[in-house]
Each structure stands twice: as C-alpha cells, then as structure tokens.
Amino acid sequence: MDIRSTDLITNRTWDEIAVGDTATLVRTLTADDIRVFAAMSGDVNPAHLDAEYAKASVFHEVIAHGMWGAALISALLGTEFPGPGTIYTGQSLHFLRPVHIGDVLTVKLTAKEKVERGHRIVFDCECSNQNGEPVITGEAEVKAPTERISRPRWPVPDLIVNDRHARLAALVGLGRGLAPVSIAVAHPCDTESLKGALDAAEAGLVLPILVAPLGKLREVAAAAGLSLDGIECIDVPHSHAAAEQAVALVRAGRAEALMKGSLHTDELMHAVVAHDTGLRTARRLSHVFVMDVPTYPRRLLITDAAINIEPTLEDKADILRNAIDLARALGIATPKAAILAAVETVNPKMRATLDAAALCKMADRGQIAGAVLDGPLAFDNAISAAAAKTKGIVSPVAGEADILLVPDLESGNMLAKQLEYLADAQAAGIVLGAKVPIVLTSRADDAETRLASCVLALLLARAGKGGAGGLGRAGASLSAVPQAALDGSVE
Secondary structure, X not given: OOOOOOOEEEOOOHHHOOOOOEEEEEEEOOHHHHHHHXXXXXXXXXXXXXXXXXXXXOOOOOEOOHHHHHHHHHHHHHHOOOOOOOEEEEEEEEEOOOOEOOOEEEEEEEEEEEEOHHHEEEEEEEEEOOOOOEEEEEEEEEEOOOOOOEEEOOOOOOOOOOOHHHHHHHHHHOOOOOOOEEEEEEOOOOHHHHHHHHHHHHOOOEEEEEEEOHHHHHHHHHHHXXXXXXXXXXXXXXXXXXXXXXXXXXXXXXXOEEEEOOOOHHHHHHHHHOOOOOOOEOOOXXXXXXXXOOOOOOOEEEEOOOOOOOOOHHHHHHHHHHHHHHHHHOOOOOOEEXXXXXXXXXXXOOXXXXXXXXXXXXXXXXXXXXXXXXXXXXXXXXXXXXXXHHOOOOOOOOOOOOEEEXXXXXXXXXXXXXXXXXXXXXXXXXXXXXXXXXXXXXXXXXXXXXXXXXXXXXXXXXXXOOOOOOHHHEOOOOOOOOHHHHOOOOO
16 A cells, blocks of 8 residues: 555756746744754754753754754755755854744755756855754755656654653643642652652652651661652651551641652552541542653543542542542643543443443532533443544534543553653542542652652642542542452552
C-alpha cells in the first residue's frame, strides 16, 4: 500500500528560474518546535528550554534556536524553489533578532544570480517576523536540478513530543505560591521513597517529617548521597510502628498529609482505617491516579485502581465525589466524568452499565455535584470524540473526559499501568476520603512519581479537600475497606 499523499511535489529546473523570481514559506513557532529541534540537535541551551533561566536573560523568555529559522530556508529550497534534486552547496547567514513562541516567520528567497557552469543559483534569503522585522538575512547557493522531478508528496511525519521534565514542571507549577504542606512520611527506607520526599521538600511543596528506624534511614541517605540536614526525623523500631506514628502525627495536628514510603500498602492503610486511632471520615476511601498522557490533551484521573476491589453503587458515588474534589483542586472548574463499561448501552447482565446509568441519574438529582457525568461509555468513546461520533453517541463527555470511573480495581489498575508503561504517561497517586490526603504510590514508582503525588497532596490540602470535607467529618459510616483490597493492590 502506498501511504504517500496524492499531492505532488514538483521542482523548478535551472532553465525555468529567472533572476528576480521569488518564493515564500510561512511558519509559526511553537513550544514543540523548540523541543523537537533540541532533541534532534542535542542543543539544550537553557535559553531555549528553561523558562526560569530565560526570564532573567536579555530575551526575557525562551527563544528558538537560531538554526530553526535557517532550517526553514533549507525546507523551501528542498521542496519548492528549486525543489527536489537541489544540492545545497553554501550558506551565509546573519541572525538579527530572536524568535519567540508564537512568532510568525515568513521566509522569502529571491534568485539573485545564475551561473551556467554547474547550474548554480545564488539566492537572497530573508526571514522576517509578523511585524515585518528581519530576523535572518543572508545568501544560499545551490546546484539546481536540470530535469523535471514530480513525485507524490510524502506526508510530514507525526511526532509526539514527550517532554517529561516539562510536564512535571507544569504540574509542580500548580503548587507555586502555596504554603508547603506538612507531611508525615512513613518508612521512607529506600532510595526512591526518600528522594521523592526530599525532592518535594526542595521544590517547596512539603515540610516532611520522616518516620522510620533512624539507623536504617541514615544508611539509605548515605548510600544515595542524600542529606537529612534540616529534616525532622522520628525514630521508630519498624515499619508497622512507622505507619502508626505517622497517622498519630496527623491526628495530633502536626501533619496535614500522609505519605507512604517503602512499607507495604496494607501496613499503612491498616493504621489509616483503625477504628479508634485512624483517619476515617464519613466518605469512603478511594485512590486516584492522575495520568499525564502525551497523546491526550488533558490530565486523566483514573479511579479507583488501588483501594476498592469491586465497589458497589454507593461506593462508586463516593469514589466519584472524591475524584471531583481532586479535579477541582487541579483547577478543572467543571470536570467531565466518563463512567466506563465494556459497552455504551445499558445491559441488565452487565452491572457496570447499570451502575453507570444510576450514577448519571444521581447526578441529575443533585446527589453527585460539581461535574458533568455520562455513562456507560466504552473507553474509546470516553477519550475519542471521533470514536463516539462513529457510533452515533451524542455526549458532552465523549472525547473530553477528565475523570474515568472504572468498573473495578483490576480494570483500573491495568488501564493505569498500561498508560504508564506503554504510553509513557506520567503518573501521580493519591488517596482521598480520609481526614487528610494520603500520597500512596507503588514501591516500584520512582522519585519523580512521588514528587508529582506530593503536588496533589498540597493542592488538596490548600483547597480544603484534605479528606472528605476535612478534619471535622470524622466518623461514622465508612464501611471497612476489605482486607484483600489493602494487600499490595498498588504494588
């Protein structure tokens, strides 16, 4: 199968070009253009990539690599004027002005001189911005084709620009200007869990209190080259005690959030759900993965993929309320929630579809507020407007989902990990429904994931959504989290 376009790319031969002939190309600079050029060239000069550095530079914002504009000259020579068959032999350029994101460059080539020997042509080159100001000037010399070439135009390759550092910086930026949240970190006794907490502290997101066997903690820090200077550490004999003491710090008001270290999930959660000494509220506990997927235009909140194995309709209502609280803390004023099932129609034999229909009616009656709900929706309809249109689905959520409510833990856990490991999604994890937000990540997660999760804890705490309504709602009707749901479900 020929995947090339039916459009043709056709050159102009040496004989067909006269002195004074011109051609132009117009291109708008995007942030992705800069990232792609950096990846291709290896030029990671902070003037092009580091907004904080660039702000203090003479340009006051990031600028394009100078050779990005020069590459547009090459593109015009190679595709149109003269086009295919052109051999670049020389170039002289003067760079007069920086190019900023959003600038519109017009590249103009003018045939200045023709030389019979070697069929050479010298072109005047000028790149100007949207204000008509020259950005690049110079000359290019080529050996022009002498035979007509006309070929199907090959489509420009699709690129997914995956700048994990920029995506993490954007998430961390949501916490900028907020007072750091005090966080009790239970047993951070491996490199990644300790580094995640310390990185979050360095970023100004958290004030960590490390609860762990002090000797072991110091060994981990020394081996990883991490400093504990200025960090409060509380010595306990083992991981069980770390979990209990971390929860006690929250109950005493010394910590506004809780963070899992290298201990097992069930160890921490047993302390959290303990009847008399835990952090329960009237809202059911649930976990949310916040996924930044390079191929999706907004963050995806996937819930519940770590706590509730087979949630009931009542459980799902609380799971949705928790996710809506988080979405709003992330700045999504009216999140769109897709309630997932295998199909988009109600089937009495498929409980997920019945639950979806009931949840949507609950939202209609005001029992679930603050979001737009739709379901049942299959995954493709939830994240692709084109897929929904093909199936004739009219939905305010299809293709624009912010929240994905999954039918059960297994489907959600597999979905989140597929996105993380196959689509290079950046993940963060948080538990809501307790008196304070709980940073709950897998022991396999790196420090970056833990740092990102701390951002969520900070946003929730400062939005007054630490748990299900904060510290004043302890109590009464939370059904016990099943033992099996705590046994390493996010491990």
